[in-house]
Amino acid sequence: MNTGLSLIFMLAPALVVILVLFAGGLALGFSQSLGYMPIIGAYGFNLDAYLQLIKSPGFVPSLLLTIFISVLATLLAVVLAVATALTLRKRFVGKKIVSFLYQFPLTVPHLVVAVGVLLLVSQSGLMARAAFQVGLISDPAQFPILVFDDLGIGVILVYVWKEVPFIGLIALAVLQSMGNDYEEQARTLGANSWQTFRHVLLPLIIPGILPGSIIIFAYVFSSFEVPFLLGKSYPAMLSVLSYRLYTDVDLDARPQAMAMSILIAVFVLILVLFYRRLSQRILRRSG
Amino acid sequence: MSSVALHQLSHSYAGSTYPAVKDIDFTIEKGELVSLLGPSGCGKTTTLKLIAGLLRPTSGEIYFDADRVTDVKPERREAVMVFQNYLLFPYMSIEENVGFGLRMRRLNKQVIAQRVQEILAVMKLEKLKGRKPAQLSGGQQQRAALARALVLQPKVLLLDEPLSNLDAHLRDEMRELILSIQRSLGVTTIFVTHDQEEAVLLADRIALMFDGKIQQVGESKIFYERPASRRIASFFGNNNSISGFKENRRVTCSIGEFLVESDAAAGPVTVVIRPESILFGDHGVNSFNALVKRQIYMGTHNRYRIDVDGAEWEVIASADSGADLEGKRVSFSLPPEKIWVIPERGQ
């Protein structure tokens, strides 16, 4: 236990760094989105940038695509993470190697994964070649379009590959901290394997992986590199639009870029709150 | 309820070289309350989990009545285990916890509600049914865990250290509760404990385990009066033992020679005598001398530590005699009919 003063000493350095960078950055970004840019002689405070953005034809498809990709990627990652964590918790031959392989994607930068996925599932990629060799297709064009596609499948693949071990390791930590006892208790009370998973393990794991899944949801929603490399240019994810506007030679696009970033932040916050509500309700029902 | 028969039951944990439980042959009668007693690591909880079906035996069989249940999964075995730390599901209310097993069996909702209501009333948990486990005291949690098991009307009730997590004053109450439930339901009950006093107070019969094996089975009395080994005597708090050699009715040992009434065969033996059976003074037979190292006043009696050829023996005598014997050499006698002789072979 610590006194108030020592608490402040311990927390202050980290908080100052975060507050100055985060709050400062956010405030400046927000003021620019309102059209306040002294550098180019703009001193207005208005919602023009927001209105222009929302009215632009690409906005709604981009928003929908962004929501689709981030929801699906998070969902898949969570499901696969729980499934793999339940398996990895048991003893089996070669567990050390498999565990190491499982952690491996954590260390791989998103950019590298994007390149790997591109060379694997594009129409001239390794999988298409394999499909050709076994006679499934006779022409690259017959292979399904998985990158630069309408649904962002390639983008989703990258994020799922990357984030499964993140959630999975958290789930493993939760499972290990609770041991086998709850499961055994459920079994002797008459629950079969599936019921034990559904009514005991899952409700115990979910609160533990909820924060982690929110983190990856927010990340997928707003990150830029992967959809920039593997996504279609229209509709593109919101982050790509924002980046394009920001790097536009026309400085007038800046407020729109800022407005887009602020909107992304607002959407993320709304969706995160909604997600928390939803998962808590599911949790209550599963009891 | 059913009888439980364990036949040549063994279990080794994966990666372990020696078995946690070895060749257990033991039958628990219908409606009996039996304690598996032993120090930690002796295999008693493993045995309980084997009966519950949570572990699969490496070899051997388990029968409930005439039915072989060795391969029956835990959820179908109807042997319900109550864990040491209660393991009430933290996200469910007490009512939901108690109804868990019935819901898993997909019974009619009204039937479930009614059953849960009944058992909650019996266990005096009605007022707490809406609470979460974390809002309950240890004793209340234990009652809820028992209710959750009993509502299923199991063939066998398995309790793992049911009293060890409770405060001393709650322990008596819970012991009475378990006893009265067991008596009125007549459910076959096996409980695991490391505390010999608990086993004595609660069990019809005790099975004492060391090193994965059942060492001795019987009513509590025989563990005090006729322990099967020096180690068992010591586990029940009696360290008054000495090795010797028996011929006819005579045992020779390092402190001398004495008479016994045992019919044990001639050969090397261990001799055990209870602290309250030793008499101070020369009573004509089996008399020896010893130094009293310590005298402790216990209210109703005195407890003495005496030095018997390097080993420390305990003597319990009435406090009336009054004299302070500490540091003095005294004579003491071992009544032949009170001496318990254990043949050394076979151990």
Added chain:
Amino acid sequence: MIDLRRFPSWDRREVKGCPACFRVIHVAVIVAIVVGVLLPVIPLLVWSFSHSWFFPEILPMELSGRAWTYIGSPLSKVANALINSLIIGAVVTASAAVLGIPAGRALGLNRFRGKTLVEFLILAPIIVPGLAVIMGIHVLFIRLGLVDTLFGVVLVHLLPSLPYMIMVMSGVFANYNVEFEQQAYSLGAGRIRTFVHVTLPAILPGIVTGSLFVFLISWSQYILTVLIGGGRVITLPVLLFAFAAAGDNAVTTALCIVFLAPAILILLFTSRYLSGESGAMGGFGRL
């Protein structure tokens, strides 16, 4: 005495299960982990040594060390970028540890008024997209003269990474018993000795896990580096992004492998801390 004799018996129903299913699923999941993790890595390895490799060949027609020679040459700036990335990563990791360990301790061990607010502030940079903040920070850094400098890049890398360090450390300290330290003091150990011999061994798994996350976030950071570094501070991701966009597969994949190698090395040493026994990953579940 409680009388349970009036407690009548009822019919028992049984629930069906599938004994073999779970074993099959178990093996299938392990195989899926191994295959799934390795699949996108394979094309990286093969491509980096290929000279010409056209559809539908499953293996390169001609092998070559061209990409590797190019990467090794000063012309490619890879050595420079590698050094920059390592320096930035190391400084960011050390700074995050110095700032994050005390903050994590304060949060993990204490309850105080406003704790939820502090936790929210610390989490905010992870939940609120970097893009929304970075554009504002860019403006701020231009004024402060931090743009295009290594220091500026280090500062901005702290924003997404410091929260991870604090989260992991607060999780570790939540399971930490301060009385061990008090015991050490009462046995005559000074502050420094107590920290080295008592505190440090207990929290080491957390420090290793947190540092791994921080380093990896900095190591794979693209957008923050590019905006603040302004093309002057060249790191591996910046270089890789340029090559990936240009489409030279052999050089891109060779660079990917260079990009991967240090992270794998680090994982070799830190893997055991991640597998859950130490509970260091549990910090993500406690927020």
